[in-house]
């Protein structure tokens with residue numbers, strides 16, 4: 269059997285570009301209605317079909333069959349040549365990664381000035397990795413994009429449109445931009461199922477789910493991975509075969525580790541990890557998979573299910589729901605987020621993984637989050653009590669220390685903001701029957717008069733605002749930048765802010781932004797009121813802005829802050845990838861520091 273499914277099943281018609289039908293249909297209609305643009309920008313993650321779509325467009329424009337629906341026939345000499353990516357007079361594919369300079373762009377411009385080879389043909393330039401083009405190269409192209417020769421079309425494909433925005437914003441207005449969707453696991457599964465059925469190969473649903481997960485949004489990768497599995501032998505594609513071919517750890521091993529943690533058998537961690545090491549497991553992959561399992565367990569605890577779970581996990585995880593709390597799982601996920609980047613680089617992967625599991629197994633669960641929540645919810649005036657205790661806190665403690673341990677376990681009255689939100693979160697974190705009766709509601713001590721006097725001139729913290737904290741500011745930074753852009757249409761300011769890094773907050777409410785040039789600093793100082801406004805809509809006690817300039821190769825911000833930022837960044841990504849986790853974090857307002 270001939271392999272290379274990715275190639276064999278690369279779409280030949282707009283109708284085959286299933287997941288990106290929003291773009292495919294627009295393009296086909298543009299051709300049919302003779303409303304074609306001169307330059308297109310296809311944006312999207314790798315493996316989503318940018319080049320494929322560009323080729324289908326070129327095929328449709330030059331197809332000898334001239335079908336009335338303007339779909340390429342896929343079979344004529346022109347279609348075949350373009351589809352296979354082989355040399356063609358009229359369709360030129362350029363990899364900008366290796367042709368990024370101004371000379372390359374000039375050459376491209378010269379070539380584009382020549383008319384297509386035939387009366388009814390189009391010349392199509394497909395520029396892949398377009399974000400790699402230099403500013404000078406874009407400038408060289410700008411002219412031809414402004415006054416394009418007839419029947420010449422440019423298609424730029426990129427995974428990073430923001431880099432083009434930075435290097436050559438003016439060219440963007442000369443292009444029609446299409447954003448290709450990330451291909452979800454369900455789409456990948458479906459497509460793989462169809463492809464294998466066409467090949468006459470049966471596959472277990474679990475096996476398809478594993479392949480889809482490993483492909484991580486890339487159809488091309490999914491098909492290549494399937495090739496990899498098929499190359500090791502024929503017959504039904506089973507979960508076991510996929511695991512073997514991709515070097516994945518069996519689900520039972522994952523579940524066994526989960527049980528070691530649930531049952532607090534810390535001593536058993538060592539044997540289990542050693543056994544996995546004997547099998548030559550890649551601990552970086554294992555950690556990523558185990559994080560997925562924790563996420564799925566969290567979903568089970570919260571009473572939801574994740575769509576791309578195997579049947580076995582759908583059955584097993586709810587059984588363990590009573591052994592974990594949402595708070596514990598979130599803390600574990602946060603610990604994974606912290607360890608993961610170190611583990612990837614480390615020569616001590618086994619040791620790091622082992623240590624992490626031991627920490628999970630010994631995780632301090634003495635203060636049960638849900639018991640605290642219940643206590644807060646049960647206590648009448650719990651929220652106002654929290655407010656009073658917040659006011660009572662010395663001002664010097666208003667800024668939490670990044671990286672300080674075990675914040676989650678702090679008693680409720682020491683966590684301003686969390687109590688009120690936690691009370692709201694109670695219906696989500698449904699109390700479990702096995703739970704011990706909640707402790708009596710904890711009331712905060714009456715605030716000492718002297719402390720009240722000390723903070724009396726400050727407005728009482730608003731409960732819908734987050735406490736000002738560097739990690740939180742970093743975590744919310746993208747959203748703040750977005751809101752500046754959305755509410756003020758301040759494009760220059762928001763794009764400058766996107767390159768600024770919040771590096772410190774002080775107890776007095778000064779937020780420091782670090783930028784890479786004085787020009788950026790000036791723009792930020794000019795927009796101070798807008799930035800403060802955006803910060804104040806989210807955070808309590810924002811008083812002032814400070815700007816610090818650090819040359820790109822100059823001294824770095826302190827390590828501790830960098831780690832905090834990396835952490836916040838990773839958490840934001842994790843939250844983005846899991847709406848459920850996001851909702852849980854939002855609802856419980858958990859401080860995910862450690």
Ligand SMILES: [Zn+2]
Pocket residue numbers: 330331332333340341342343344345346347348
């Ligand atoms: Zn054709």
